[in-house]
Structures are given as C-alpha cells and as structure tokens.
Amino acid sequence: MLSRCPSAIMWHMPYIKEDSMPDTAAGRRRSLLQETRCQTCSLSSLCLPLALELEDMDQFDAIIRRRAPLKKGESLFRQGSPFTSVYAVRSGSLKQVTTGGSGDDQLTNFYLPSELVGLDGIDEETYPGSVVALETTTVCEIPFDRLDALSAKLPELRTQLYRSMSKEMRDDRRMMRLLSRKTADQRLATFFTSLSDRFRRRGYSAYSFRLSMPRADIGNYLGLAVETVSRILGRFQQQGLVAVSGREVHILDLDALIEVAEEEGCR
Amino acid sequence: MLSRCPSAIMWHMPYIKEDSMPDTAAGRRRSLLQETRCQTCSLSSLCLPLALELEDMDQFDAIIRRRAPLKKGESLFRQGSPFTSVYAVRSGSLKQVTTGGSGDDQLTNFYLPSELVGLDGIDEETYPGSVVALETTTVCEIPFDRLDALSAKLPELRTQLYRSMSKEMRDDRRMMRLLSRKTADQRLATFFTSLSDRFRRRGYSAYSFRLSMPRADIGNYLGLAVETVSRILGRFQQQGLVAVSGREVHILDLDALIEVAEEEGCR
DNA sequence: GGCCGGCGTTGCGCTGGATCAAGCGCGGCG
DNA sequence: CGCCGCGCTTGATCCAGCGCAACGCCGGCC
Numbered sequence: 001m002l003s004r005c006p007s008a009i010m011w012h013m014p015y016i017k018e019d020s021m022p023d024t025a026a027g028r029r030r031s032l033l034q035e036t037r038c039q040t041c042s043l044s045s046l047c048l049p050l051a052l053e054l055e056d057m058d059q060f061d062a063i064i065r066r067r068a069p070l071k072k073g074e075s076l077f078r079q080g081s082p083f084t085s086v087y088a089v090r091s092g093s094l095k096q097v098t099t100g101g102s103g104d105d106q107l108t109n110f111y112l113p114s115e116l117v118g119l120d121g122i123d124e125e126t127y128p129g130s131v132v133a134l135e136t137t138t139v140c141e142i143p144f145d146r147l148d149a150l151s152a153k154l155p156e157l158r159t160q161l162y163r164s165m166s167k168e169m170r171d172d173r174r175m176m177r178l179l180s181r182k183t184a185d186q187r188l189a190t191f192f193t194s195l196s197d198r199f200r201r202r203g204y205s206a207y208s209f210r211l212s213m214p215r216a217d218i219g220n221y222l223g224l225a226v227e228t229v230s231r232i233l234g235r236f237q238q239q240g241l242v243a244v245s246g247r248e249v250h251i252l253d254l255d256a257l258i259e260v261a262e263e264e265g266c267r
Numbered sequence: 268m269l270s271r272c273p274s275a276i277m278w279h280m281p282y283i284k285e286d287s288m289p290d291t292a293a294g295r296r297r298s299l300l301q302e303t304r305c306q307t308c309s310l311s312s313l314c315l316p317l318a319l320e321l322e323d324m325d326q327f328d329a330i331i332r333r334r335a336p337l338k339k340g341e342s343l344f345r346q347g348s349p350f351t352s353v354y355a356v357r358s359g360s361l362k363q364v365t366t367g368g369s370g371d372d373q374l375t376n377f378y379l380p381s382e383l384v385g386l387d388g389i390d391e392e393t394y395p396g397s398v399v400a401l402e403t404t405t406v407c408e409i410p411f412d413r414l415d416a417l418s419a420k421l422p423e424l425r426t427q428l429y430r431s432m433s434k435e436m437r438d439d440r441r442m443m444r445l446l447s448r449k450t451a452d453q454r455l456a457t458f459f460t461s462l463s464d465r466f467r468r469r470g471y472s473a474y475s476f477r478l479s480m481p482r483a484d485i486g487n488y489l490g491l492a493v494e495t496v497s498r499i500l501g502r503f504q505q506q507g508l509v510a511v512s513g514r515e516v517h518i519l520d521l522d523a524l525i526e527v528a529e530e531e532g533c534r
Numbered sequence: 535g536g537c538c539g540g541c542g543t544t545g546c547g548c549t550g551g552a553t554c555a556a557g558c559g560c561g562g563c564g
Numbered sequence: 565c566g567c568c569g570c571g572c573t574t575g576a577t578c579c580a581g582c583g584c585a586a587c588g589c590c591g592g593c594c
Contacts, residue, residue, distance in 0.1 A: 098440060101531045106444040120440065122433035128440060148426065152419050159415065165432040166389035172439035173365060173387065173395060177373040179446035180490030184581065215542060223447030225582055230543050246542085246590090264368045451551065482572065492552055497573050513560090513572085536594095543588075552580095558573075564566095 037061055046114035046202065047088055048142075048164065051156035059150060060157065064088075065141040070133035076117065079130045083121035085143045089113045092137025093212045095221075098129035107220040110134075110213065112198055116164045134212040179223045187222045188232050189261035192242065196251055207254065211247040304328055313381035313469065314355055315409070315431065318423035326417060327424065331355075332408040337400035343384065346397045350388035352408045356380045359404025360479045362488075365396035374487040377401075377480065379465055383431050401479040446490050454489045455499050456528035459509065463518055474521065478514040 038049050038061050049060045065085075069092075070076060076087060079099055089111050096109040096117070108129060111117050121127040122144065151158040178187055200206035211218070219226045236242050241257050243250040251257060305316050305324050316327045332352075336359075337343060343354060346366055356378050363376040363384070375396060378384050388394040389411065418425040445454055467473035478485070486493045503509050508524050510517040518524060 098444060100444065101529055104448060104531045106440075106448055108440045108443055120433055120436040123430045123437060124434075128437050148422075148429070152422065152425065155415075155419065158419065158425075162415070162428075162432070163390040165429070165436065166387055167391075168436055169387040169432065169439060170390060170395050172436060172443065173373075173375045176375055176439065176442055176446060177365060177367065179443060180487075181371060181373055214540090220447075226542080227544085227583080228581055231581095234543075262368055264371045481570095493572080494553080494574085495551060498551095501573075538591105538593085540591095541589085543586105545586085546584090547582105548584105549579100549582085551578105553578080554576085556573105556575080558571105560571090561569100563568085 036066055038064070041090070043088075043090065043114040043202075048116060048160055049157065051160055052154065053156075056154050056156070059154070063143060063146040063150060065143070067139055067141050069136055069138045070094075072133055072135050074133050076131040076133065076139060077127050079128065080126050083118070083125045083127055083144065085141045086116055086118040086121075086147065087131075087139040087141055089115050089117060090138040090140055093134045094131050094137055094139075095134055095213060095217060096129045096131050105220065107217055110221065113202060116168075119165050119168060134217075184222075184224050184228050184232055185235075186261055186263070187224060188218075188229065188236070189241075189257050191218065191222060192249070192251065193254065193258050193261050196254065206251070208248075208250045211249060305331070308357070310355075310357065310381040310469075315383060315427055316424065318427055319421065320423075323421050323423070326421070330410060330413040330417060332410070334406055334408050336403055336405045337361075339400055339402050341400050343398040343400065343406060344394050346395065347393050350385070350392045350394055350411070352410045353383055353385040353388075353414065354398075354406040354408055356382050356384060357405040357407055360401045361398050361404055361406075362401055362480060362484060363396045363398050372487065374484055377488065380469060383435075386432050386435060401484075451489075451491050451495050451499055452502075453528055453530065454491060455485075455496065455503070456508075456524050458485065458489060459516070459518065460521065460525050460528050463521065473518070475515075475517045478516060481514075 038044055038047070038052075038057050039054065041047065044050065049057050052060060067087075076094060079097075091113055093113075094111040094117060095107055096111070098106050098108055100106065111131070117131055117139070118127060120129075147157075147161070151161055178190055182190065195209065195211075196206045199209050215229050216226050218224075219229045222229070233242075233244050236257075237244055239256075241251075241253050241260070243252055305311055305314070305319075305328050306321065308314065311317065316324050319327060334354075343361060346364075358380055360380075361378040361384060362374055363378070365373050365375055367373065378398070384398055384406070385394060387396075414424075414428070418428055445457055449457065462476065462478075463473045466476050482496050483493050485491075486496045489496070500509075500511050503524075504511055506523075508518075508520050508527070510519055
C-alpha cells in the first residue's frame with residue numbers, strides 16, 4: 001500500500017505544478033517508511049497532535065489506525081451508522097452530506113487535509129451525515145474512546161480537541177451568516193477566498209488550485225442553484241477576478257474578491 | 268430540597284405571571300444559600316454535570332461562579348472580548364449575535380436554561396459573538412481553564428462536555444440546512460416545533476409559551492424579513508395551526524406544524 | 535473512431551420574499 | 565389623560581435567483 005510514491009504532501013496537493021514540488025526521491029523513500037507516523041507527517045503542524053511532545057506523540061500514534069485509501073465517491077461512513085471514530089484527513093478531500101426525509105441532501109462541509117471529520121457524531125452516537133470522498137483520499141482513523149481516554153492524560157491533546165470542535169462551531173456560524181445574509185455573488189466570493197486561505201495555510205498556492213468538487217456540490221453547499229454558480233463564475237471571470245476552466249481555478253485579484261465577499265453596503 | 272420556592276424551575280419559566288410567583292423574602296434567602304449548588308438545581312438532569320456522582324459534583328460546584336442576574340438587554344459578554352469562561356443558563360434566555368463589518372448583525376443562537384454558552388470561543392481565545400439577555404436571566408459562570416482541568420479527572424464531565432459541543436455542531440448543521448433549503452413557512456414551522464420541543468424537555472408545556480424575543484430577532488435568526496415573519500404567523504393562525512397574540516403562543520396543531528416543517532415535496 | 539452520459543453553460547420566464555411605506559395598538563411617561 | 569415611540573401588521577411593488585429547457589464539451593467505453 002505504501003509503495004505509491006507521492007508523499008503525503010504530494011497526495012493532497014490540490015493542484016501541483018511538477019516543478020514547484022520540493023520533494024525528491026529521498027524524501028519519498030522516507031515517507032514510504034514513516035508515513036504512518038505523526039512525527040513525520042507533513043501535516044503535524046496543523047493536525048490534532050500539533051502541540052504534543054515527542055513521547056506523547058508516540059502514545060497518540062499508537063491509537064490511530066490506518067485505512068485503505070478511499071476512491072472518489074466512496075464513503076468514509078454513512079449517515080446513521082454508529083459513531084466509533086473520528087478521522088483526520090491525510091490527503092485528498094471529502095464532503096459531508098446530510099440527507100433528510102425524502103432525498104433532499106444538504107452538503108454541510110468540505111474537509112481538507114489535517115481537518116477532523118466526525119466530531120458531530122459524539123453526541124447521540126451515530127453520525128449525523130455521510131462523508132464521501134471527492135477524490136482519492138487517505139485518512140487516519142482515531143477511535144474515539146481511546147482518544148477520549150488519552151485526552152485525559154495529555155492536556156495539550158485535550159485542548160487541541162476542544163479547539164477543533166470550537167473552531168468547527170465558529171465556522172458553522174460563519175456559514176449560517178453566509179446563508180442567511182449574503183447574496184449569491186458574496187457567497188461565491190467567500191467560497192473562493194476561504195478555499196484560497198485554507199490552501200495557503202497548508203502551504204499551497206493561494207492563487208491557483210483545483211476544485212475537487214463538481215458545481216452541483218458547490219451550489220448545494222452555498223445554498224444556490226447550479227445555474228447560479230455557473231453564471232456568477234462567468235461574471236467573475238468577465239470582471240477579471242478569476243480565471244476558471246473546468247475545475248482549474250486561478251485567482252487573479254484576491255483583494256477584489258475579498259471586497260466582494262465582504263461588501264455590506266449593498267443594501 | 269424541593270421546598271425552596273422560587274425553585275429554579277420557576278425562575279426560568281419563559282413567562283411568569285407576578286401573582287403566580289410564590290417567592291418571598293424567606294424563599295429568597297434560602298435560595299441564596301442553596302441555589303448555587305448543582306445538586307439542588309432543578310436543571311441538573313439536563314445540564315453539564317448531568318452524569319456526575321455526588322462527590323464529583325461537589326468538585327464541579329466548587330469551580331462555578333455566580334453572577335448577578337442580567338437584565339433584559341444586558342450582555343453576558345461582548346464579541347471580541349477575551350474568552351475566559353463558559354456559562355450555563357439557569358433561568359431566562361439569551362441570544363448570540365455576531366456583528367460583521369458594518370452594522371450587519373447575524374443572530375446565531377438562542378439559549379434556554381441548562382444550555383451552555385460560549386463554547387465557540389475556546390478556539391482563538393475571544394468570543395466570536397456577543398451574548399445578550401432577552402429577559403432577566405441568571406447564569407452559572409464556569410471558568411474554562413478550571414473546567415478543562417477538572418475534565419481531565421472526571422471522565423463523565425469530559426464526555427458531557429464533548430457531547431455538548433457535538434450537539435451544538437449538529438444543531439448548527441440543521442440550521443444550515445434550514446437556511447439553505449427551507450421556505451419561509453418551513454422555517455417558521457421548524458422554529459416553533461423546535462421551541463416547543465425544547466420547552467417540553469425542560470418540563471414546560473409544549474403547547475403554550477411566551478416568546479422572549481421580538482419578531483425582528485426571529486426574522487434575523489431565520490434569515491427572513493420581519494414582515495415575512497409577521498405575514499406567515501398570520502397565515503398559520505388563519506389555518507388554525509397556532510394562536511398567537513403578541514409574544515404569547517399557543518400551538519393548536521403540533522402535528523400539522525411538524526408536517527409543514529418537514530414537507531420536502533414542495534418542489 | 536464514434537457513441538454516450540455526465541457535467542457545465544446559457545437563455546428565459548416566473549415567483550418567493552425583500553423592500554418600501556403606511557397604519558395600528560399598546561405601554562410608558564410627562 | 566393624551567402624547568410619543570416602539571413593535572407589529574398589512575398592502576403594494578420589485579427583483580435576485582430558481583426552475584426548466586436546450587445545448588455544448590469532454591472523457592470513457594465499446
């Protein structure tokens with residue numbers, strides 16, 4: 001399984017220019033051997049064990065479980081199945097979908113590498129939504145009972161876990177605001193600036209990346225019809241804000257985009 | 268324990284008729300002494316220390332701090348102020364408001380007794396929104412550093428804390444769905460059925476209660492204009508679903524209301 | 535190579551709810 | 565008591581974005 005070459009950082013590059021890839025055969029070999037360890041994971045500065053000392057990290061390492069990579073479209077877990085673990089995304093990306101009543105889906109989140117999936121299942125002991133891979137995706141499975149127990153011993157881990165949950169709540173609030181107050185233009189601008197920022201924090205280009213999700217998912221997530229997404233993307237392009245071709249995105253004027261995302265006085 | 272008259276259950280009645288208030292100087296004195304203890308709090312079956320043993324509850328009790336009751340309109344804390352504590356609502360109700368950019372407020376939550384306020388401030392160490400009393404309201408302040416430390420020792424407390432956060436995330440997702448997929452009618456129906464349910468769980472009537480918030484807040488929360496709220500309330504009344512007079516609400520046909528809230532095939 | 539199906543774009547008419555603008559009722563206060 | 569102002573309702577108009585429909589593009593498969 002580990003013989004596949006791309007190191008974790010390669011794997012989850014949303015868009016990779018070959019020549020910008022600092023990794024080498026040597027680095028790759030290293031990752032072959034050690035990829036399963038947090039200490040050598042390129043995401044360690046963003047991920048759950050972020051604040052742990054080396055020896056503590058070993059303990060943490062001991063409880064995480066590797067899963068076979070998910071192919072595009074496969075589920076990490078399904079809505080309603082019993083809650084057992086949370087998952088840290090290692091590479092690739094996922095969407096969370098909640099199905100209600102009669103076939104009406106709501107996409108509530110996209111997950112990128114280093115993010116924690118499944119925290120909203122702790123309560124009630126079943127997952128409230130399905131989580132599906134948008135592309136080939138690898139995750140670390142973290143059985144929650146063991147994480148909970150370990151978090152009693154390791155204050156930094158506990159803090160980090162509280163923080164992750166808190167951050168997700170905060171993001172949810174931002175999303176609510178987007179959904180209830182922003183225009184379609186603002187929503188899309190927000191979506192792009194926010195993606196750009198998330199990529200930047202992970203060490204990728206803030207200006208050029210590849211969307212792993214189809215338009216329909218973007219629309220669903222933002223509370224817009226596909227057609228509206230498409231139209232507005234067209235307009236943004238026309239205005240020189242972005243260059244979009246299929247799923248390839250180049251942000252041409254980030255400041256202007258931020259401005260659109262935040263303009264309030266449109267009343 | 269049950270003798271104390273302005274029992275917490277009175278205190279947080281959504282609507283209190285003066286003459287039904289059995290409170291007296293004597294009762295008040297007693298409550299000053301005992302009210303601060305979780306063991307005698309009528310909310311203990313819903314609140315954070317829900318699963319604690321008696322001796323553990325004492326430890327928990329030791330870290331909580333009383334606050335002077337908030338009057339209507341007063342803030343528990345303001346957006347951006349440093350995060351120090353979470354709060355459990357004892358009586359009354361609160362709203363959380365996030366102000367963005369230029370005077371554009373978004374109301375992200377209403378809090379009822381036993382609910383935990385401020386959890387979304389853990390990350391980033393400032394509160395992401397102001398929390399304001401909708402009526403006279405009392406809360407228990409729980410300094411977060413001490414709660415965190417105690418949660419290391421008490422697994423039940425830790426679990427409960429994780430659950431509270433998880434539940435809030437789950438509710439947020441429901442809210443996103445409401446905001447992005449539901450019609451105005453469905454939103455209001457959902458709002459009422461959900462309030463009804465929350466009151467019921469707290470031991471009050473599921474069918475008749477008093478709204479502590481003005482129409483404008485309801486509209487803001489649901490992503491609707493005040494006028495729309497008003498119109499649809501009128502329509503519901505006409506259809507015999509509810510009887511509304513000012514802030515007094517009587518639910519006449521809960522099942523029908525639930526039906527409205529959930530109908531999907533409106534396409 | 536040619537066919538087919540999924541994804542994305544574009545055009546057009548319709549409508550739910552926002553917005554603007556009065557009016558109304560009630561509680562507080564001089 | 566009567567005035568004022570806020571919160572709520574009601575009516576009229578407008579428009580952002582939806583739904584439908586047709587079309588184009590691209591990638592996979594026989």
